[in-house]
Amino acid sequence: MASTTRLERNEEGIAKVVGILKQRFADRLQTGAAIREQHGHTTTWLENQHPDAVVFPENTGEVAEIVTVCAEHKVPVIAFGAGTSLEGHVNAPGGGISVDLSQMNKVLAVHAEDLDCVVQPGVTRKQLNEHLRDQGLFFPIDPGADASIGGMAATRASGTNAVRYGTMKDNVLALEAVMPDGTVIRTATRAKKSSAGYDLTRLLIGAEGTLGIITEITLKLHGIPEAMSSARCGFPTVDAACNAVITTIQYGIPVARIELLDPLSVKAVNAYSGLTLPETPLLLLEFHGSQGSVEEQAAAFGEIAAETGGTDFEWTTNAEERTKLWQARHDAYWAALQLRPGAKSLTSDVCVPISCLAECVNAAQRRAAELGIEAPIVGHVGDGNFHSIVLVDTDNPEEVSRADEFMGWLTNLAIDMGGTCTGEHGIGQGKMPYLKRELGPATGYMKAIKQAIDPDGIMNPGKILD
Amino acid sequence: MASTTRLERNEEGIAKVVGILKQRFADRLQTGAAIREQHGHTTTWLENQHPDAVVFPENTGEVAEIVTVCAEHKVPVIAFGAGTSLEGHVNAPGGGISVDLSQMNKVLAVHAEDLDCVVQPGVTRKQLNEHLRDQGLFFPIDPGADASIGGMAATRASGTNAVRYGTMKDNVLALEAVMPDGTVIRTATRAKKSSAGYDLTRLLIGAEGTLGIITEITLKLHGIPEAMSSARCGFPTVDAACNAVITTIQYGIPVARIELLDPLSVKAVNAYSGLTLPETPLLLLEFHGSQGSVEEQAAAFGEIAAETGGTDFEWTTNAEERTKLWQARHDAYWAALQLRPGAKSLTSDVCVPISCLAECVNAAQRRAAELGIEAPIVGHVGDGNFHSIVLVDTDNPEEVSRADEFMGWLTNLAIDMGGTCTGEHGIGQGKMPYLKRELGPATGYMKAIKQAIDPDGIMNPGKILD
Numbered sequence: 001m002a003s004t005t006r007l008e009r010n011e012e013g014i015a016k017v018v019g020i021l022k023q024r025f026a027d028r029l030q031t032g033a034a035i036r037e038q039h040g041h042t043t044t045w046l047e048n049q050h051p052d053a054v055v056f057p058e059n060t061g062e063v064a065e066i067v068t069v070c071a072e073h074k075v076p077v078i079a080f081g082a083g084t085s086l087e088g089h090v091n092a093p094g095g096g097i098s099v100d101l102s103q104m105n106k107v108l109a110v111h112a113e114d115l116d117c118v119v120q121p122g123v124t125r126k127q128l129n130e131h132l133r134d135q136g137l138f139f140p141i142d143p144g145a146d147a148s149i150g151g152m153a154a155t156r157a158s159g160t161n162a163v164r165y166g167t168m169k170d171n172v173l174a175l176e177a178v179m180p181d182g183t184v185i186r187t188a189t190r191a192k193k194s195s196a197g198y199d200l201t202r203l204l205i206g207a208e209g210t211l212g213i214i215t216e217i218t219l220k221l222h223g224i225p226e227a228m229s230s231a232r233c234g235f236p237t238v239d240a241a242c243n244a245v246i247t248t249i250q251y252g253i254p255v256a257r258i259e260l261l262d263p264l265s266v267k268a269v270n271a272y273s274g275l276t277l278p279e280t281p282l283l284l285l286e287f288h289g290s291q292g293s294v295e296e297q298a299a300a301f302g303e304i305a306a307e308t309g310g311t312d313f314e315w316t317t318n319a320e321e322r323t324k325l326w327q328a329r330h331d332a333y334w335a336a337l338q339l340r341p342g343a344k345s346l347t348s349d350v351c352v353p354i355s356c357l358a359e360c361v362n363a364a365q366r367r368a369a370e371l372g373i374e375a376p377i378v379g380h381v382g383d384g385n386f387h388s389i390v391l392v393d394t395d396n397p398e399e400v401s402r403a404d405e406f407m408g409w410l411t412n413l414a415i416d417m418g419g420t421c422t423g424e425h426g427i428g429q430g431k432m433p434y435l436k437r438e439l440g441p442a443t444g445y446m447k448a449i450k451q452a453i454d455p456d457g458i459m460n461p462g463k464i465l466d
Numbered sequence: 467m468a469s470t471t472r473l474e475r476n477e478e479g480i481a482k483v484v485g486i487l488k489q490r491f492a493d494r495l496q497t498g499a500a501i502r503e504q505h506g507h508t509t510t511w512l513e514n515q516h517p518d519a520v521v522f523p524e525n526t527g528e529v530a531e532i533v534t535v536c537a538e539h540k541v542p543v544i545a546f547g548a549g550t551s552l553e554g555h556v557n558a559p560g561g562g563i564s565v566d567l568s569q570m571n572k573v574l575a576v577h578a579e580d581l582d583c584v585v586q587p588g589v590t591r592k593q594l595n596e597h598l599r600d601q602g603l604f605f606p607i608d609p610g611a612d613a614s615i616g617g618m619a620a621t622r623a624s625g626t627n628a629v630r631y632g633t634m635k636d637n638v639l640a641l642e643a644v645m646p647d648g649t650v651i652r653t654a655t656r657a658k659k660s661s662a663g664y665d666l667t668r669l670l671i672g673a674e675g676t677l678g679i680i681t682e683i684t685l686k687l688h689g690i691p692e693a694m695s696s697a698r699c700g701f702p703t704v705d706a707a708c709n710a711v712i713t714t715i716q717y718g719i720p721v722a723r724i725e726l727l728d729p730l731s732v733k734a735v736n737a738y739s740g741l742t743l744p745e746t747p748l749l750l751l752e753f754h755g756s757q758g759s760v761e762e763q764a765a766a767f768g769e770i771a772a773e774t775g776g777t778d779f780e781w782t783t784n785a786e787e788r789t790k791l792w793q794a795r796h797d798a799y800w801a802a803l804q805l806r807p808g809a810k811s812l813t814s815d816v817c818v819p820i821s822c823l824a825e826c827v828n829a830a831q832r833r834a835a836e837l838g839i840e841a842p843i844v845g846h847v848g849d850g851n852f853h854s855i856v857l858v859d860t861d862n863p864e865e866v867s868r869a870d871e872f873m874g875w876l877t878n879l880a881i882d883m884g885g886t887c888t889g890e891h892g893i894g895q896g897k898m899p900y901l902k903r904e905l906g907p908a909t910g911y912m913k914a915i916k917q918a919i920d921p922d923g924i925m926n927p928g929k930i931l932d
Contacts, residue, residue, distance in 0.1 A: 112716075116819070190819045191817040191884070192849040197672070202669070206663070250579070351659055353580040354579065385659065424659065434662075439651075444649070449915055
């Protein structure tokens with residue numbers, strides 16, 4: 001495991017808070033080693049830094065009580081959703097209380113006429129879509145994992161649908177949050193748009209629980225499209241695939257998903273999911289719309305693909321085939337890990353202007369080869385975002401160091417191209433060194449905001465900002 | 467004119483700053499009465515509170531110089547774009563320096579492959595679209611007035627296209643800004659999405675110049691649609707028109723504009739623009755897409771309109787007719803003023819969940835009648851946002867008081883319906899009393915942020931927060 005910074009522990013405060021909360025929450029406060037370890041564990045290569053206790057509140061009032069007690073004793077509070085984040089977001093480098101929001105998992109209201117709903121933070125993406133299906137509605141953001149909506153908001157998540165539907169920042173209307181002093185606020189209303197004061201909604205989205213705990217989320221919804229179709233197309237080179245993507249976006253084809261897999265990823269996916277996809281740079285696509293529009297979109301993409309050298313273009317509206325294809329894409333991370341059983345992964349998340357994407361992906365492949373690193377690539381290429389899934393034996397320090405070198409090199413390249421170190425995973429602990437490189441003096445104002453809102457630094461300390 | 471709060475003046479500091487800046491900027495610093503008055507003047511019923519001097523910087527470095535001097539002497543700095551805001555945003559209640567950004571009007575870069583561009587804040591909406599047209603691109607946000615892009619970002623503006631393309635918060639990728647201590651920051655990169663730290667981009671968008679001066683904006687662009695068509699349809703009642711809107715949105719018809727005019731607005735527009743639109747509740751629509759898609763959308767809306775009682779449904783792809791129709795809609799504000807020559811207007815900007823829209827519009831019409839107020843209504847009904855343009859003789863205190871009563875009543879109704887006091891105009895001076903009513907304890911955290919970033923309160927004081 002890669003080591004991460006530890007923070008000074010407030011032993012006295014922690015002991016007091018655990019005592020007070022144990023009395024108040026009884027069995028809903030847990031201090032067993034396994035559960036504490038599980039709450040420091042995420043899909044990450046970073047070492048586990050577990051909290052001192054895990055508490056399971058059932059409503060906003062209880063979250064406020066917990067935060068108020070922690071604030072009084074200056075003890076860290078770490079919000080926990082589904083534990084699917086990648087950058088050590090739920091680690092407790094100075095110990096403290098993990099607030100597990102999984103019991104706050106109710107869909108509080110669905111306003112079908114207004115295309116919005118109100119959910120508690122522990123509702124997961126799949127649970128929400130199950131709930132909405134009968135009403136012909138869906139929530140489009142799909143990071144792959146069955147993440148909690150609260151966690152997705154906190155990390156400004158997105159995923160395969162973002163090219164059409166945007167990210168969490170675009171799909172949250174309002175938040176309720178418990179702030180570091182225990183005050184409960186609402187950041188906005190159910191209005192579809194507003195110019196009322198500072199955008200605290202967007203400030204909390206992506207703040208990774210460092211400014212407050214999200215306790216309720218008002219989401220925009222969409223009608224389930226009349227028709228959906230999926231397509232796949234192989235390309236001779238990454239450049240050819242990226243050119244097809246650029247042309248597709250420029251023509252305004254409202255593609256719902258457009259994903260790149262490099263040959264190594266395709267190989268991994270074929271092996272893991274029992275598929276026979278062509279082991280070339282591959283685009284997977286999904287189209288949403290009316291029957292006519294879906295056919296028009298697929299045909300238009302087919303023409304673009306043919307012009308840019310695409311081969312094996314196939315498309316289908318068969319629901320079973322579609323599901324199988326996208327499940328395979330969602331399993332690409334686990335498939336990649338199986339290329340080297342026992343390895344952990346260190347996952348890049350750079351996002352660059354789409355005109356630089358092919359150059360960036362090619363450079364990443366070359367650099368990985370130079371460094372002797374195995375790193376299959378999957379990408380949300382419509383947004384210019386891709387992941388090199390670097391497979392690492394974390395017990396081998398020399399290998400960890402090479403992986404680190406690769407990650408720093410790739411991130412700097414992306415920033416030099418006008419891109420970002422993280423398109424959707426967030427900073428957490430893992431990407432802290434890169435934030436300053438990317439935004440320089442702006443991070444000083446982030447620190448000023450953190451200091452103003454959380455002067456004692458109790459909310460998820462050791463994340464985003466050092 | 468309605469009076470507004472004045473702030474204490476720092477006479478000594480102001481005199482020093484004007485002297486220093488005069489020496490530095492020579493003729494680019496103006497202190498004449500007319501120009502100062504013009505820089506406190508906006509499309510507002512609020513009294514003019516002019517600055518002590520107006521300075522015309524030509525680049526970011528000069529803005530930083532100006533702010534640094536003002537910071538040293540604790541003198542107010544008010545950013546000025548095109549002066550088209552409605553809530554006294556550019557007033558100088560404590561005097562100070564108006565920073566007129568009209569000379570910073572260059573389109574710095576257009577990245578056609580990436581569908582983005584970088585502009586200075588003084589570039590206006592129309593100027594930008596002229597610049598982009600040859601490349602087949604456009605910037606969709608259209609508040610009606612030929613506002614500056616910097617001002618549109620600062621007020622989180624939107625307008626008639628927002629139902630399809632979103633607001634400024636959705637169409638800005640990154641900002642450069644001069645912060646209150648003179649530091650220049652970049653809030654993000656050209657990446658289409660990012661999870662890198664706190665969303666300072668969205669924090670500055672809608673901050674109305676109270677946290678910093680925006681000096682460069684990176685915008686998302688769109689390809690000019692292959693086809694556009696416009697339509698109009700009369701309805702027997704506001705309810706019927708709103709039902710047509712709700713069904714249109716629910717069916718996922720990607721309408722680009724959908725605007726409501728009440729009979730009084732139609733009458734005003736007919737008189738002002740020489741049209742013969744039916745003087746009933748009227749919807750004006752625009753569809754963007756491929757030729758086939760535009761026809762499909764118009765036909766689908768036609769069916770919905772027929773089912774909800776619509777009459778006189780007409781649509782056209784003729785560019786001249788389209789332009790005439792939308793120019794008339796854009797002129798609705800000036801047309802309304804002509805209903806009562808000499809009157810000023812106090813304009814509501816409530817935005818409610820669309821399911822409540824008809825009830826809110828009907829209630830506004832009834833209440834205006836009860837109070838003997840003339841207030842034509844125009845609305846961006848796809849978003850649930852509408853404006854009652856209250857015509858007031860501002861020399862008649864009794865009338866001003868009735869207008870105020872109406873505005874407070876309507877705003878409270880909208881908030882009670884789960885809506886906001888301002889969908890797109892911003893808080894400025896005019897809507898300050900309503901922000902607290904709407905967001906309560908959240909405003910305390912807005913103040914904490916303001917205090918942290920601008921401890922001396924020099925950036926556009928007396929706006930948003932008291």
